[in-house]
Each structure stands twice: as C-alpha cells, then as structure tokens.
Amino acid sequence: MIDLYGKRFIFFGLSILIFIAGIIGYFVHGGFNLDIQFEGGAIVSLQMEDNKFDTEKAASEVSKAINKKVSAQKSEMTNPTTKEKIHMLVLNVAEKSQNLSSQEVSKTLDAIKKNFKVKKDTQPEIRNVSAFIGQELLGNAMKAAAIVCILIILYLWFRFRTMSGPSAGVFGVVGLLHDAAVMIAVYTIFNIPVNESFIAAILTILGYSMCDTIIIYDRIRENTKLMRKVPIAELVNKSIIQTLGRSINTVLTVLISIATVYGFAAYYDIASVKEFTFPLLVGIASGCYSSIFIASPLWVMWKQYKAKQPTVSNA
C-alpha cells in the first residue's frame, strides 16, 4: 500500500506553491480584476446609425484606448414623437472614482467613431454608477461563509464524535478554506474578472468540497471500530486508499459536466461562462485533493501531537 501520509509534506508544499503563485499574481496584476459590478463606474450610451455593430469589438477598442475594463451592449429606444427606433451602443466602464475625465470621454468617442458609424451630432450620455454589488452583498457573503464554517464544524463534531469530533470538524473546514484559497489564487494568477460569478463559484465550492472529506471521515469512523489496535496514521492511510475509488469517481462525474460546459464556452468564446467554469474546475479538483492530501494528514498530525501531550490521557 502506498504511504500517502509519509509523503504529506510534498503535498503541503504543492499547495503552498499555488498560494505563492497566487500572491505573485496579485501583485503582478495590481490587485483583483474588479468588474464594474464591484467597483462602480460609468455607463456611456452613444446613438448609432444602425444596429449592425460588433459589441465585442467596441468593448476591446475602448478598453485599449482608455486602459480600463469595458463591456458593451446594444440598446434600443423608441423616439416618443417620431416613433423611430434609436440604436445605441452602451459601454460599461469600470472605474473606482465612478467618474470619467473629459479626456477619457473624448478618447472613448474617438475610438468608437474610428471603427463604427456613430450618429452625427450626438453627445454621449454618461451615467455614473456605484458598485452594483455593494459592500452589503459582499459582507453578507462573507458572513454566510463564516457561519457555514461554524455550522459544519458543529455538525461534524456531532456526527464524528467517535473520532474526536471537534478536531475532525476543524480540519474539514481547513480543507474548505484551502480550496477557497486555491480558487482565489486562480483568479489572481489568470487575472479573471471578479464579479457575481466569483461569489457563486466560491460558494459552490464551499458547499461541495466537504463531500470528499466526509467520504474519508466516514470510512475512518467505520475503521476505528473494526481496527482498534492499528496506529492512527496507518488507519487513516488505509481509509483513504479504500475510499480512493469513490473519491475520484464522485469528482470525475462533476468534472465531466463542468468541463463540457467549459469546452462549449471556449469553442463559442463565451467569456462569462469560461470565467465562471474555469475556477470551478480548479476548485472541484482542489476539493478532492485537499481532503486526501491536506485535511486528513493534518488531522493525523494533530492527533499524534495530542497523544504526545502528557496531560491528555486518551491513549
């Protein structure tokens, strides 16, 4: 049987490497790549001659001109008096101060005029918007995550009391935090825009990643009753190996479905879906990895440490 526990520091090291890469990515890209939803910004509407323009191209041209994150949409309005349709290009520009300088506005105009047919003599209409996803939503998400962690610790404490519950709960949650950290690292390394789907992706992983850990814990719980004489490190190692098929296959089915979505999104170049599914792919893989190579070995190390403490007499 492979001794996974003996090689634990290799796996810890790998995780630490990913975190370091994430931190480097953070500084190289100058922080998180916040979308207009998080940062606020300006919505610039321009009247166009017709509705035959490419929004992707408009966004990238403007983005190049003023060096900010831009997304573009088409919009239509009916003139109340003439009943004519007015075609508009709507640019969402992310900017922390929520205000574009007049220079930036004119650069934006130039970039669009150079590439597209803008209606003559129109002035851009500019709306300044605060972050859509305010501090409130973000704060609520953080609060929710913290409460989830506490409740999971309490539940695991209760369910796994035969294998000294509180520590099982705590290290299960350490695995969760590991997965969340790996995903955040993916966002900084690949400079993926942080928006609503960021929150959704992280929360998915918080909900899902515990499953693999529980499969292993469940087997440890069962084996504790069967093999009372076996030392803890060996027992955990055995439990991991016995449940390896389950752990890998449950993750594989999820990976298959998400990878399919990613593949389609990549082929048709749908950025928002790519940006949502890629971190999920990593997070789900990490969820499996962390339960096998991080949470369980750490728990064993803790148990061995406790066993050496002279005051504890559960030996």
Next chain:
Amino acid sequence: MRGKDAVKFFTVVAVIAILTFLAFNPKGTEIPNIGTIPSAYDIRQAADLKGGIDAVLAPKDKDGKTYAAKTEELKQAKSVIEHRLDAKGVMDRVVAVDQVKKRITVQIPLKKGTTIEDPGSTIDDLGKMALLTFREIDETKSATGPVVPVSGDPILEGKNVKSAKYQQNPQTGGHDVALVLDSEGTKKFAEATARLINKRIGIYMDEMLLSAPNVRVAITNGECVIEGQDSLEDAVRLAQDIQSGAMPFKLVAESTSSISPILGSNALSVGVTSGIVAFLLVCLFMLLFYRLPGILACVALLGHTVIQILFISWFNITMSLPGIAGLILSIGMGVDANVIIFERVKEELRNGKTLRSAIDLGFKRAFSAVLDSNITTLISAVVLLYFGTGPIKSFAYTLIVGVILNFLTAVTASRIMLKSVAGMNIAKHRWLYGVKGVKEQND
C-alpha cells in the same frame, strides 16, 4: 423479476417518464381544475440571454417636483427595490445608484409575454414607487365622497416607517398591522397622536387612501398597531403596501430602453447543447464504471434533472447563463450519492457477499456518508438563502432542491430499481456490477 418488484420498478420509471414529459412539453401541461404546469419553455430568461429593460428612475417629491435625495435615501430606495425583486424571483438584475446625478438605474429581464416595445408588466415588477404618507383627515368634509379629503402637511412619510408587519391580536384574534417608526417619525407621530385623539389618520399611497385608523391614545414609543382589518389577506396586503411604500420618495421612470442580450443570440442554444452533452457523458461514465446500476442511476439522474427544471419554471426563477452552468454542475453532482453507494456495493461483492446482500449492505453502509455529505451541503445552501440577495438567493434555491433530489433519487429511486432488477436471473451476472473473479461466499 417477481410481480411485486416489477410493479415497483415500472412505477418509478413511469413517474420519471411523466415528469420528463411535463418538463419538456412546449406549451406547458394543463390540468383541469388545477392550472397549467409550466415547462422548461416557460422559464424566464435572464437579461444576459434574452435582453431586458433598462430604466432610469428619478426621485420626485409628493408634488412631482425633483427631489434632492441624499445618498442614504438613494441607498434605501435601492434596497427596497432589490427586496421587491427578490420577492418576485427576479434574481438576475442590476440596481445601481448614480450618486452624481441622483438617479437609480434598474435593469431587469423581460417577462414572458412582454416585448421591448411593450414592457408593461415587466416594469410592474418594480412595484409601486408612489410616496407613502400619513395625513390628518379633515373630518368636516368627509361626508362628501368615498375618498376622504386631507388637511395640512403629512404627519409621516414613507421614509419614517422602519417596518410594517402583519400580526394577530393575541386577545381578540383580530388581524392587525404593527408599525415601527424611526426616531424622527416617533417624535412627529407622538405630537400628532396626542393632538388627534379620537380622530382619524389617513394612510395614503399618493392620493389613494389605504387605511384610516382611529387614534385611541398618544403613541410616544414609535411602535403602533393598526387594529381590526377585515381579513388576514387585507391585513397582510396593507402591511406589504406600507412596507414597500417605505420608499423615501416617489420614483418616476425618466427613460426606459431595451438592452440586447450581452451574450448574443446563440448563447442559450450553446448552454442547452452543453447540458445535453454533459448529461450523456455522465451517463456514459456511469455505464462504463458501474454497468447495470450505472444505467439505473442515469434514469434516476434524468428524474433529478427534470424535477429541477420544473422547479425553476414553477417558481419563476430567472435563468441566466451562469444559472444554466449551475444546473449542469448539479447533473454532475446528482450521481454523487449513487457513486458512493455503488462503490460500496462493489466492495461488498469483492468481499464475497451475495448479490442481494451486497446491494442491501452497500446501501446501508454508504448511507451515513451520503447523509453527512448532503447535510453539510444543505447547511451552506440554507445559510446562503438566509443571507443572500439576488443571484446568491437563486443559486441557493437551486442548490437546496438539488441536494434534496440527490438524496431522494439515489437513496430511493435507484434503490427500488436496483433491487427489483437484481431479482432477475439475467441480472445476476457479477460482470454487470463491475466485479469479476471473486467467488461468492455463503452469507
């Protein structure tokens, strides 16, 4: 297959078949006396897939003049609108405050049946944006008509009301509405109620009278109860009207325009196709790894997926592309419990158990792992539902339904089917369960 088993097996299959039909019936299915069961075609598509309405709302005072709203008041109005949209299931939206020009921008997806030219009922989702006022009633003129006239300035405005809730009177059993006022409102209301004992105070939405309760005592603590509504529904509606009217000012749509889908017109079909492909790939995987039980798991998974689609349609939850991705994710997670159980069954078979006892033991011994992993996921989903708004809430709904279905389909549907099928002679080959080379022991 014995008779009893066959009945069970075909019942499960029939139920799943009916559900699948309901989910994909293009026009929805009409059931006499109950109503129409909406199908996948009735799901309200989010603005990223179908486009929507972009409205700029301007604050006005009670006379319709421009109102210089404070940043705090704009934020309050924003959260009122968000909560209304949450209540309507419109999870995918943008509500943003323009602090420079004092405007609120709202982008919401089009409702089914409305068009960009005629957004009527889509805008209705925002609810009444009228100004709520509490005014003194001029009793001398009240005999002239059904609408009771008013005198003097408003005593209270919507912004003074912190909350309005329905409650049942513990003594009389009557239907009441309990109000909590802010500090400014408390002061004003104390003064007015002291002056107006045994007179009436009218609660108006713009010029429409909602209620005209009689003042019995001076109310100084900012908490009062409007007693004696006719019915539970009346009291709840009044509470909702007051609560949702707790807008600090009136909002008027300055301009509305349509927005095109951000993702382009093929995004939906790409989403649907990738869902179908993902489903088939997961089925293929289950078939290769678990063979006979794998096929049954796929039937159960089909049930799981269609119930989830029916749920989204039934509760009118808007579907965005990330939402579709989430649904596909739950296809992958949906076989989770089955994998845990089948691996256990395989293990028991390898240990030399007979087929029937291996299946029984597999389900029994895997149960704790399945239960625990589903409950931890459920814990996070419920917390999210409680704390989240908008996209997080819709995500939490889908997750909760997914987890419950995962549990139900794996522990019940798969089990019933597998146990019935295992009774057949032809289904007794161990190869069918992905195990070979192990002799059966006696139990």
